[in-house]
Amino acid sequence: MALFGFFSCKTTRVPLETVDSVNLQKYAGKWYEIASFPQKFQKGCSCTYAEYTPTNKGYVTVYNNCFKSETGKTAGIKGKAFVVKNSGNAKLKVQFFWPFKGDYWIIDLASDYSYAVVGAPGRNYLWILAREKTLNEALYNSIVEKIKQKGFDISLLKKTYQGCD
Numbered sequence: 001m002a003l004f005g006f007f008s009c010k011t012t013r014v015p016l017e018t019v020d021s022v023n024l025q026k027y028a029g030k031w032y033e034i035a036s037f038p039q040k041f042q043k044g045c046s047c048t049y050a051e052y053t054p055t056n057k058g059y060v061t062v063y064n065n066c067f068k069s070e071t072g073k074t075a076g077i078k079g080k081a082f083v084v085k086n087s088g089n090a091k092l093k094v095q096f097f098w099p100f101k102g103d104y105w106i107i108d109l110a111s112d113y114s115y116a117v118v119g120a121p122g123r124n125y126l127w128i129l130a131r132e133k134t135l136n137e138a139l140y141n142s143i144v145e146k147i148k149q150k151g152f153d154i155s156l157l158k159k160t161y162q163g164c165d
Contacts, residue, residue: 016121016150019109021088024054026113027106031129033160034115034140037152039125044068045075047164050129052081059083062094067164108146117143123152133162 033048042048045066053061060083065076079096081104083089093101102125108117115130128135128143135143148154 014151016105016107016119016123018087018090018105018107020090022090022106022109023113024052024060024083024089027089027109027116028052028054028060029131031116031131032133032162034128034130034135034162035144035157035159036128037124037126037156038158042066044070046161048160048162060092062096107150108143115139115143117147119147119150119152123150126152126157128157 029052031050031052033050036042036048046069048064048066050065051063053063055061060081062079062081063076064079065074067073068075077096079094081092081094082101084091084093090106092104092106094104095101103120103122105119105121106116107119108115110116113131115128115135118127118129119125126147128140128147144154144157147157
């Protein structure tokens with residue numbers, strides 16, 4: 001009987017929750033990447049930021065930019081983010097290359113829109129964003145603890161260098 005219990009136990013992950021709602025006008029503007037799960041497309045990047053601009057065409061323009069140390073130049077890419085219906089604007093599908101779209105879920109957001117945490121339901125993508133280039137260490141640690149509680153592997157989290165001025 002004990003063996004049956006052992007084999008029948010299955011680890012299931014709780015579905016990833018987003019914030020209840022996002023005001024896209026308040027979310028618009030420049031966000032600095034404080035930390036992330038490094039991705040291949042960001043290899044060699046530092047001083048990374050994103051700019052979001054809502055349009056009247058039913059999507060948000062996304063512009064990502066970073067400094068590439070190997071070339072000594074900045075690299076940027078422009079895309080579109082489409083709001084997922086009935087998500088309170090907290091779930092978006094981001095597209096940089098047609099026809100591919102990726103999940104962009106806002107899973108934590110300061111009430112004053114000073115920081116945001118963006119992830120994906122598979123928990124393989126994660127970004128901590130802020131309006132300033134740095135976050136208070138206590139606040140950062142609090143955010144990381146919330147991320148951990150949401151089932152993300154925080155050992156993958158790497159801080160982003162923002163001292164390129």
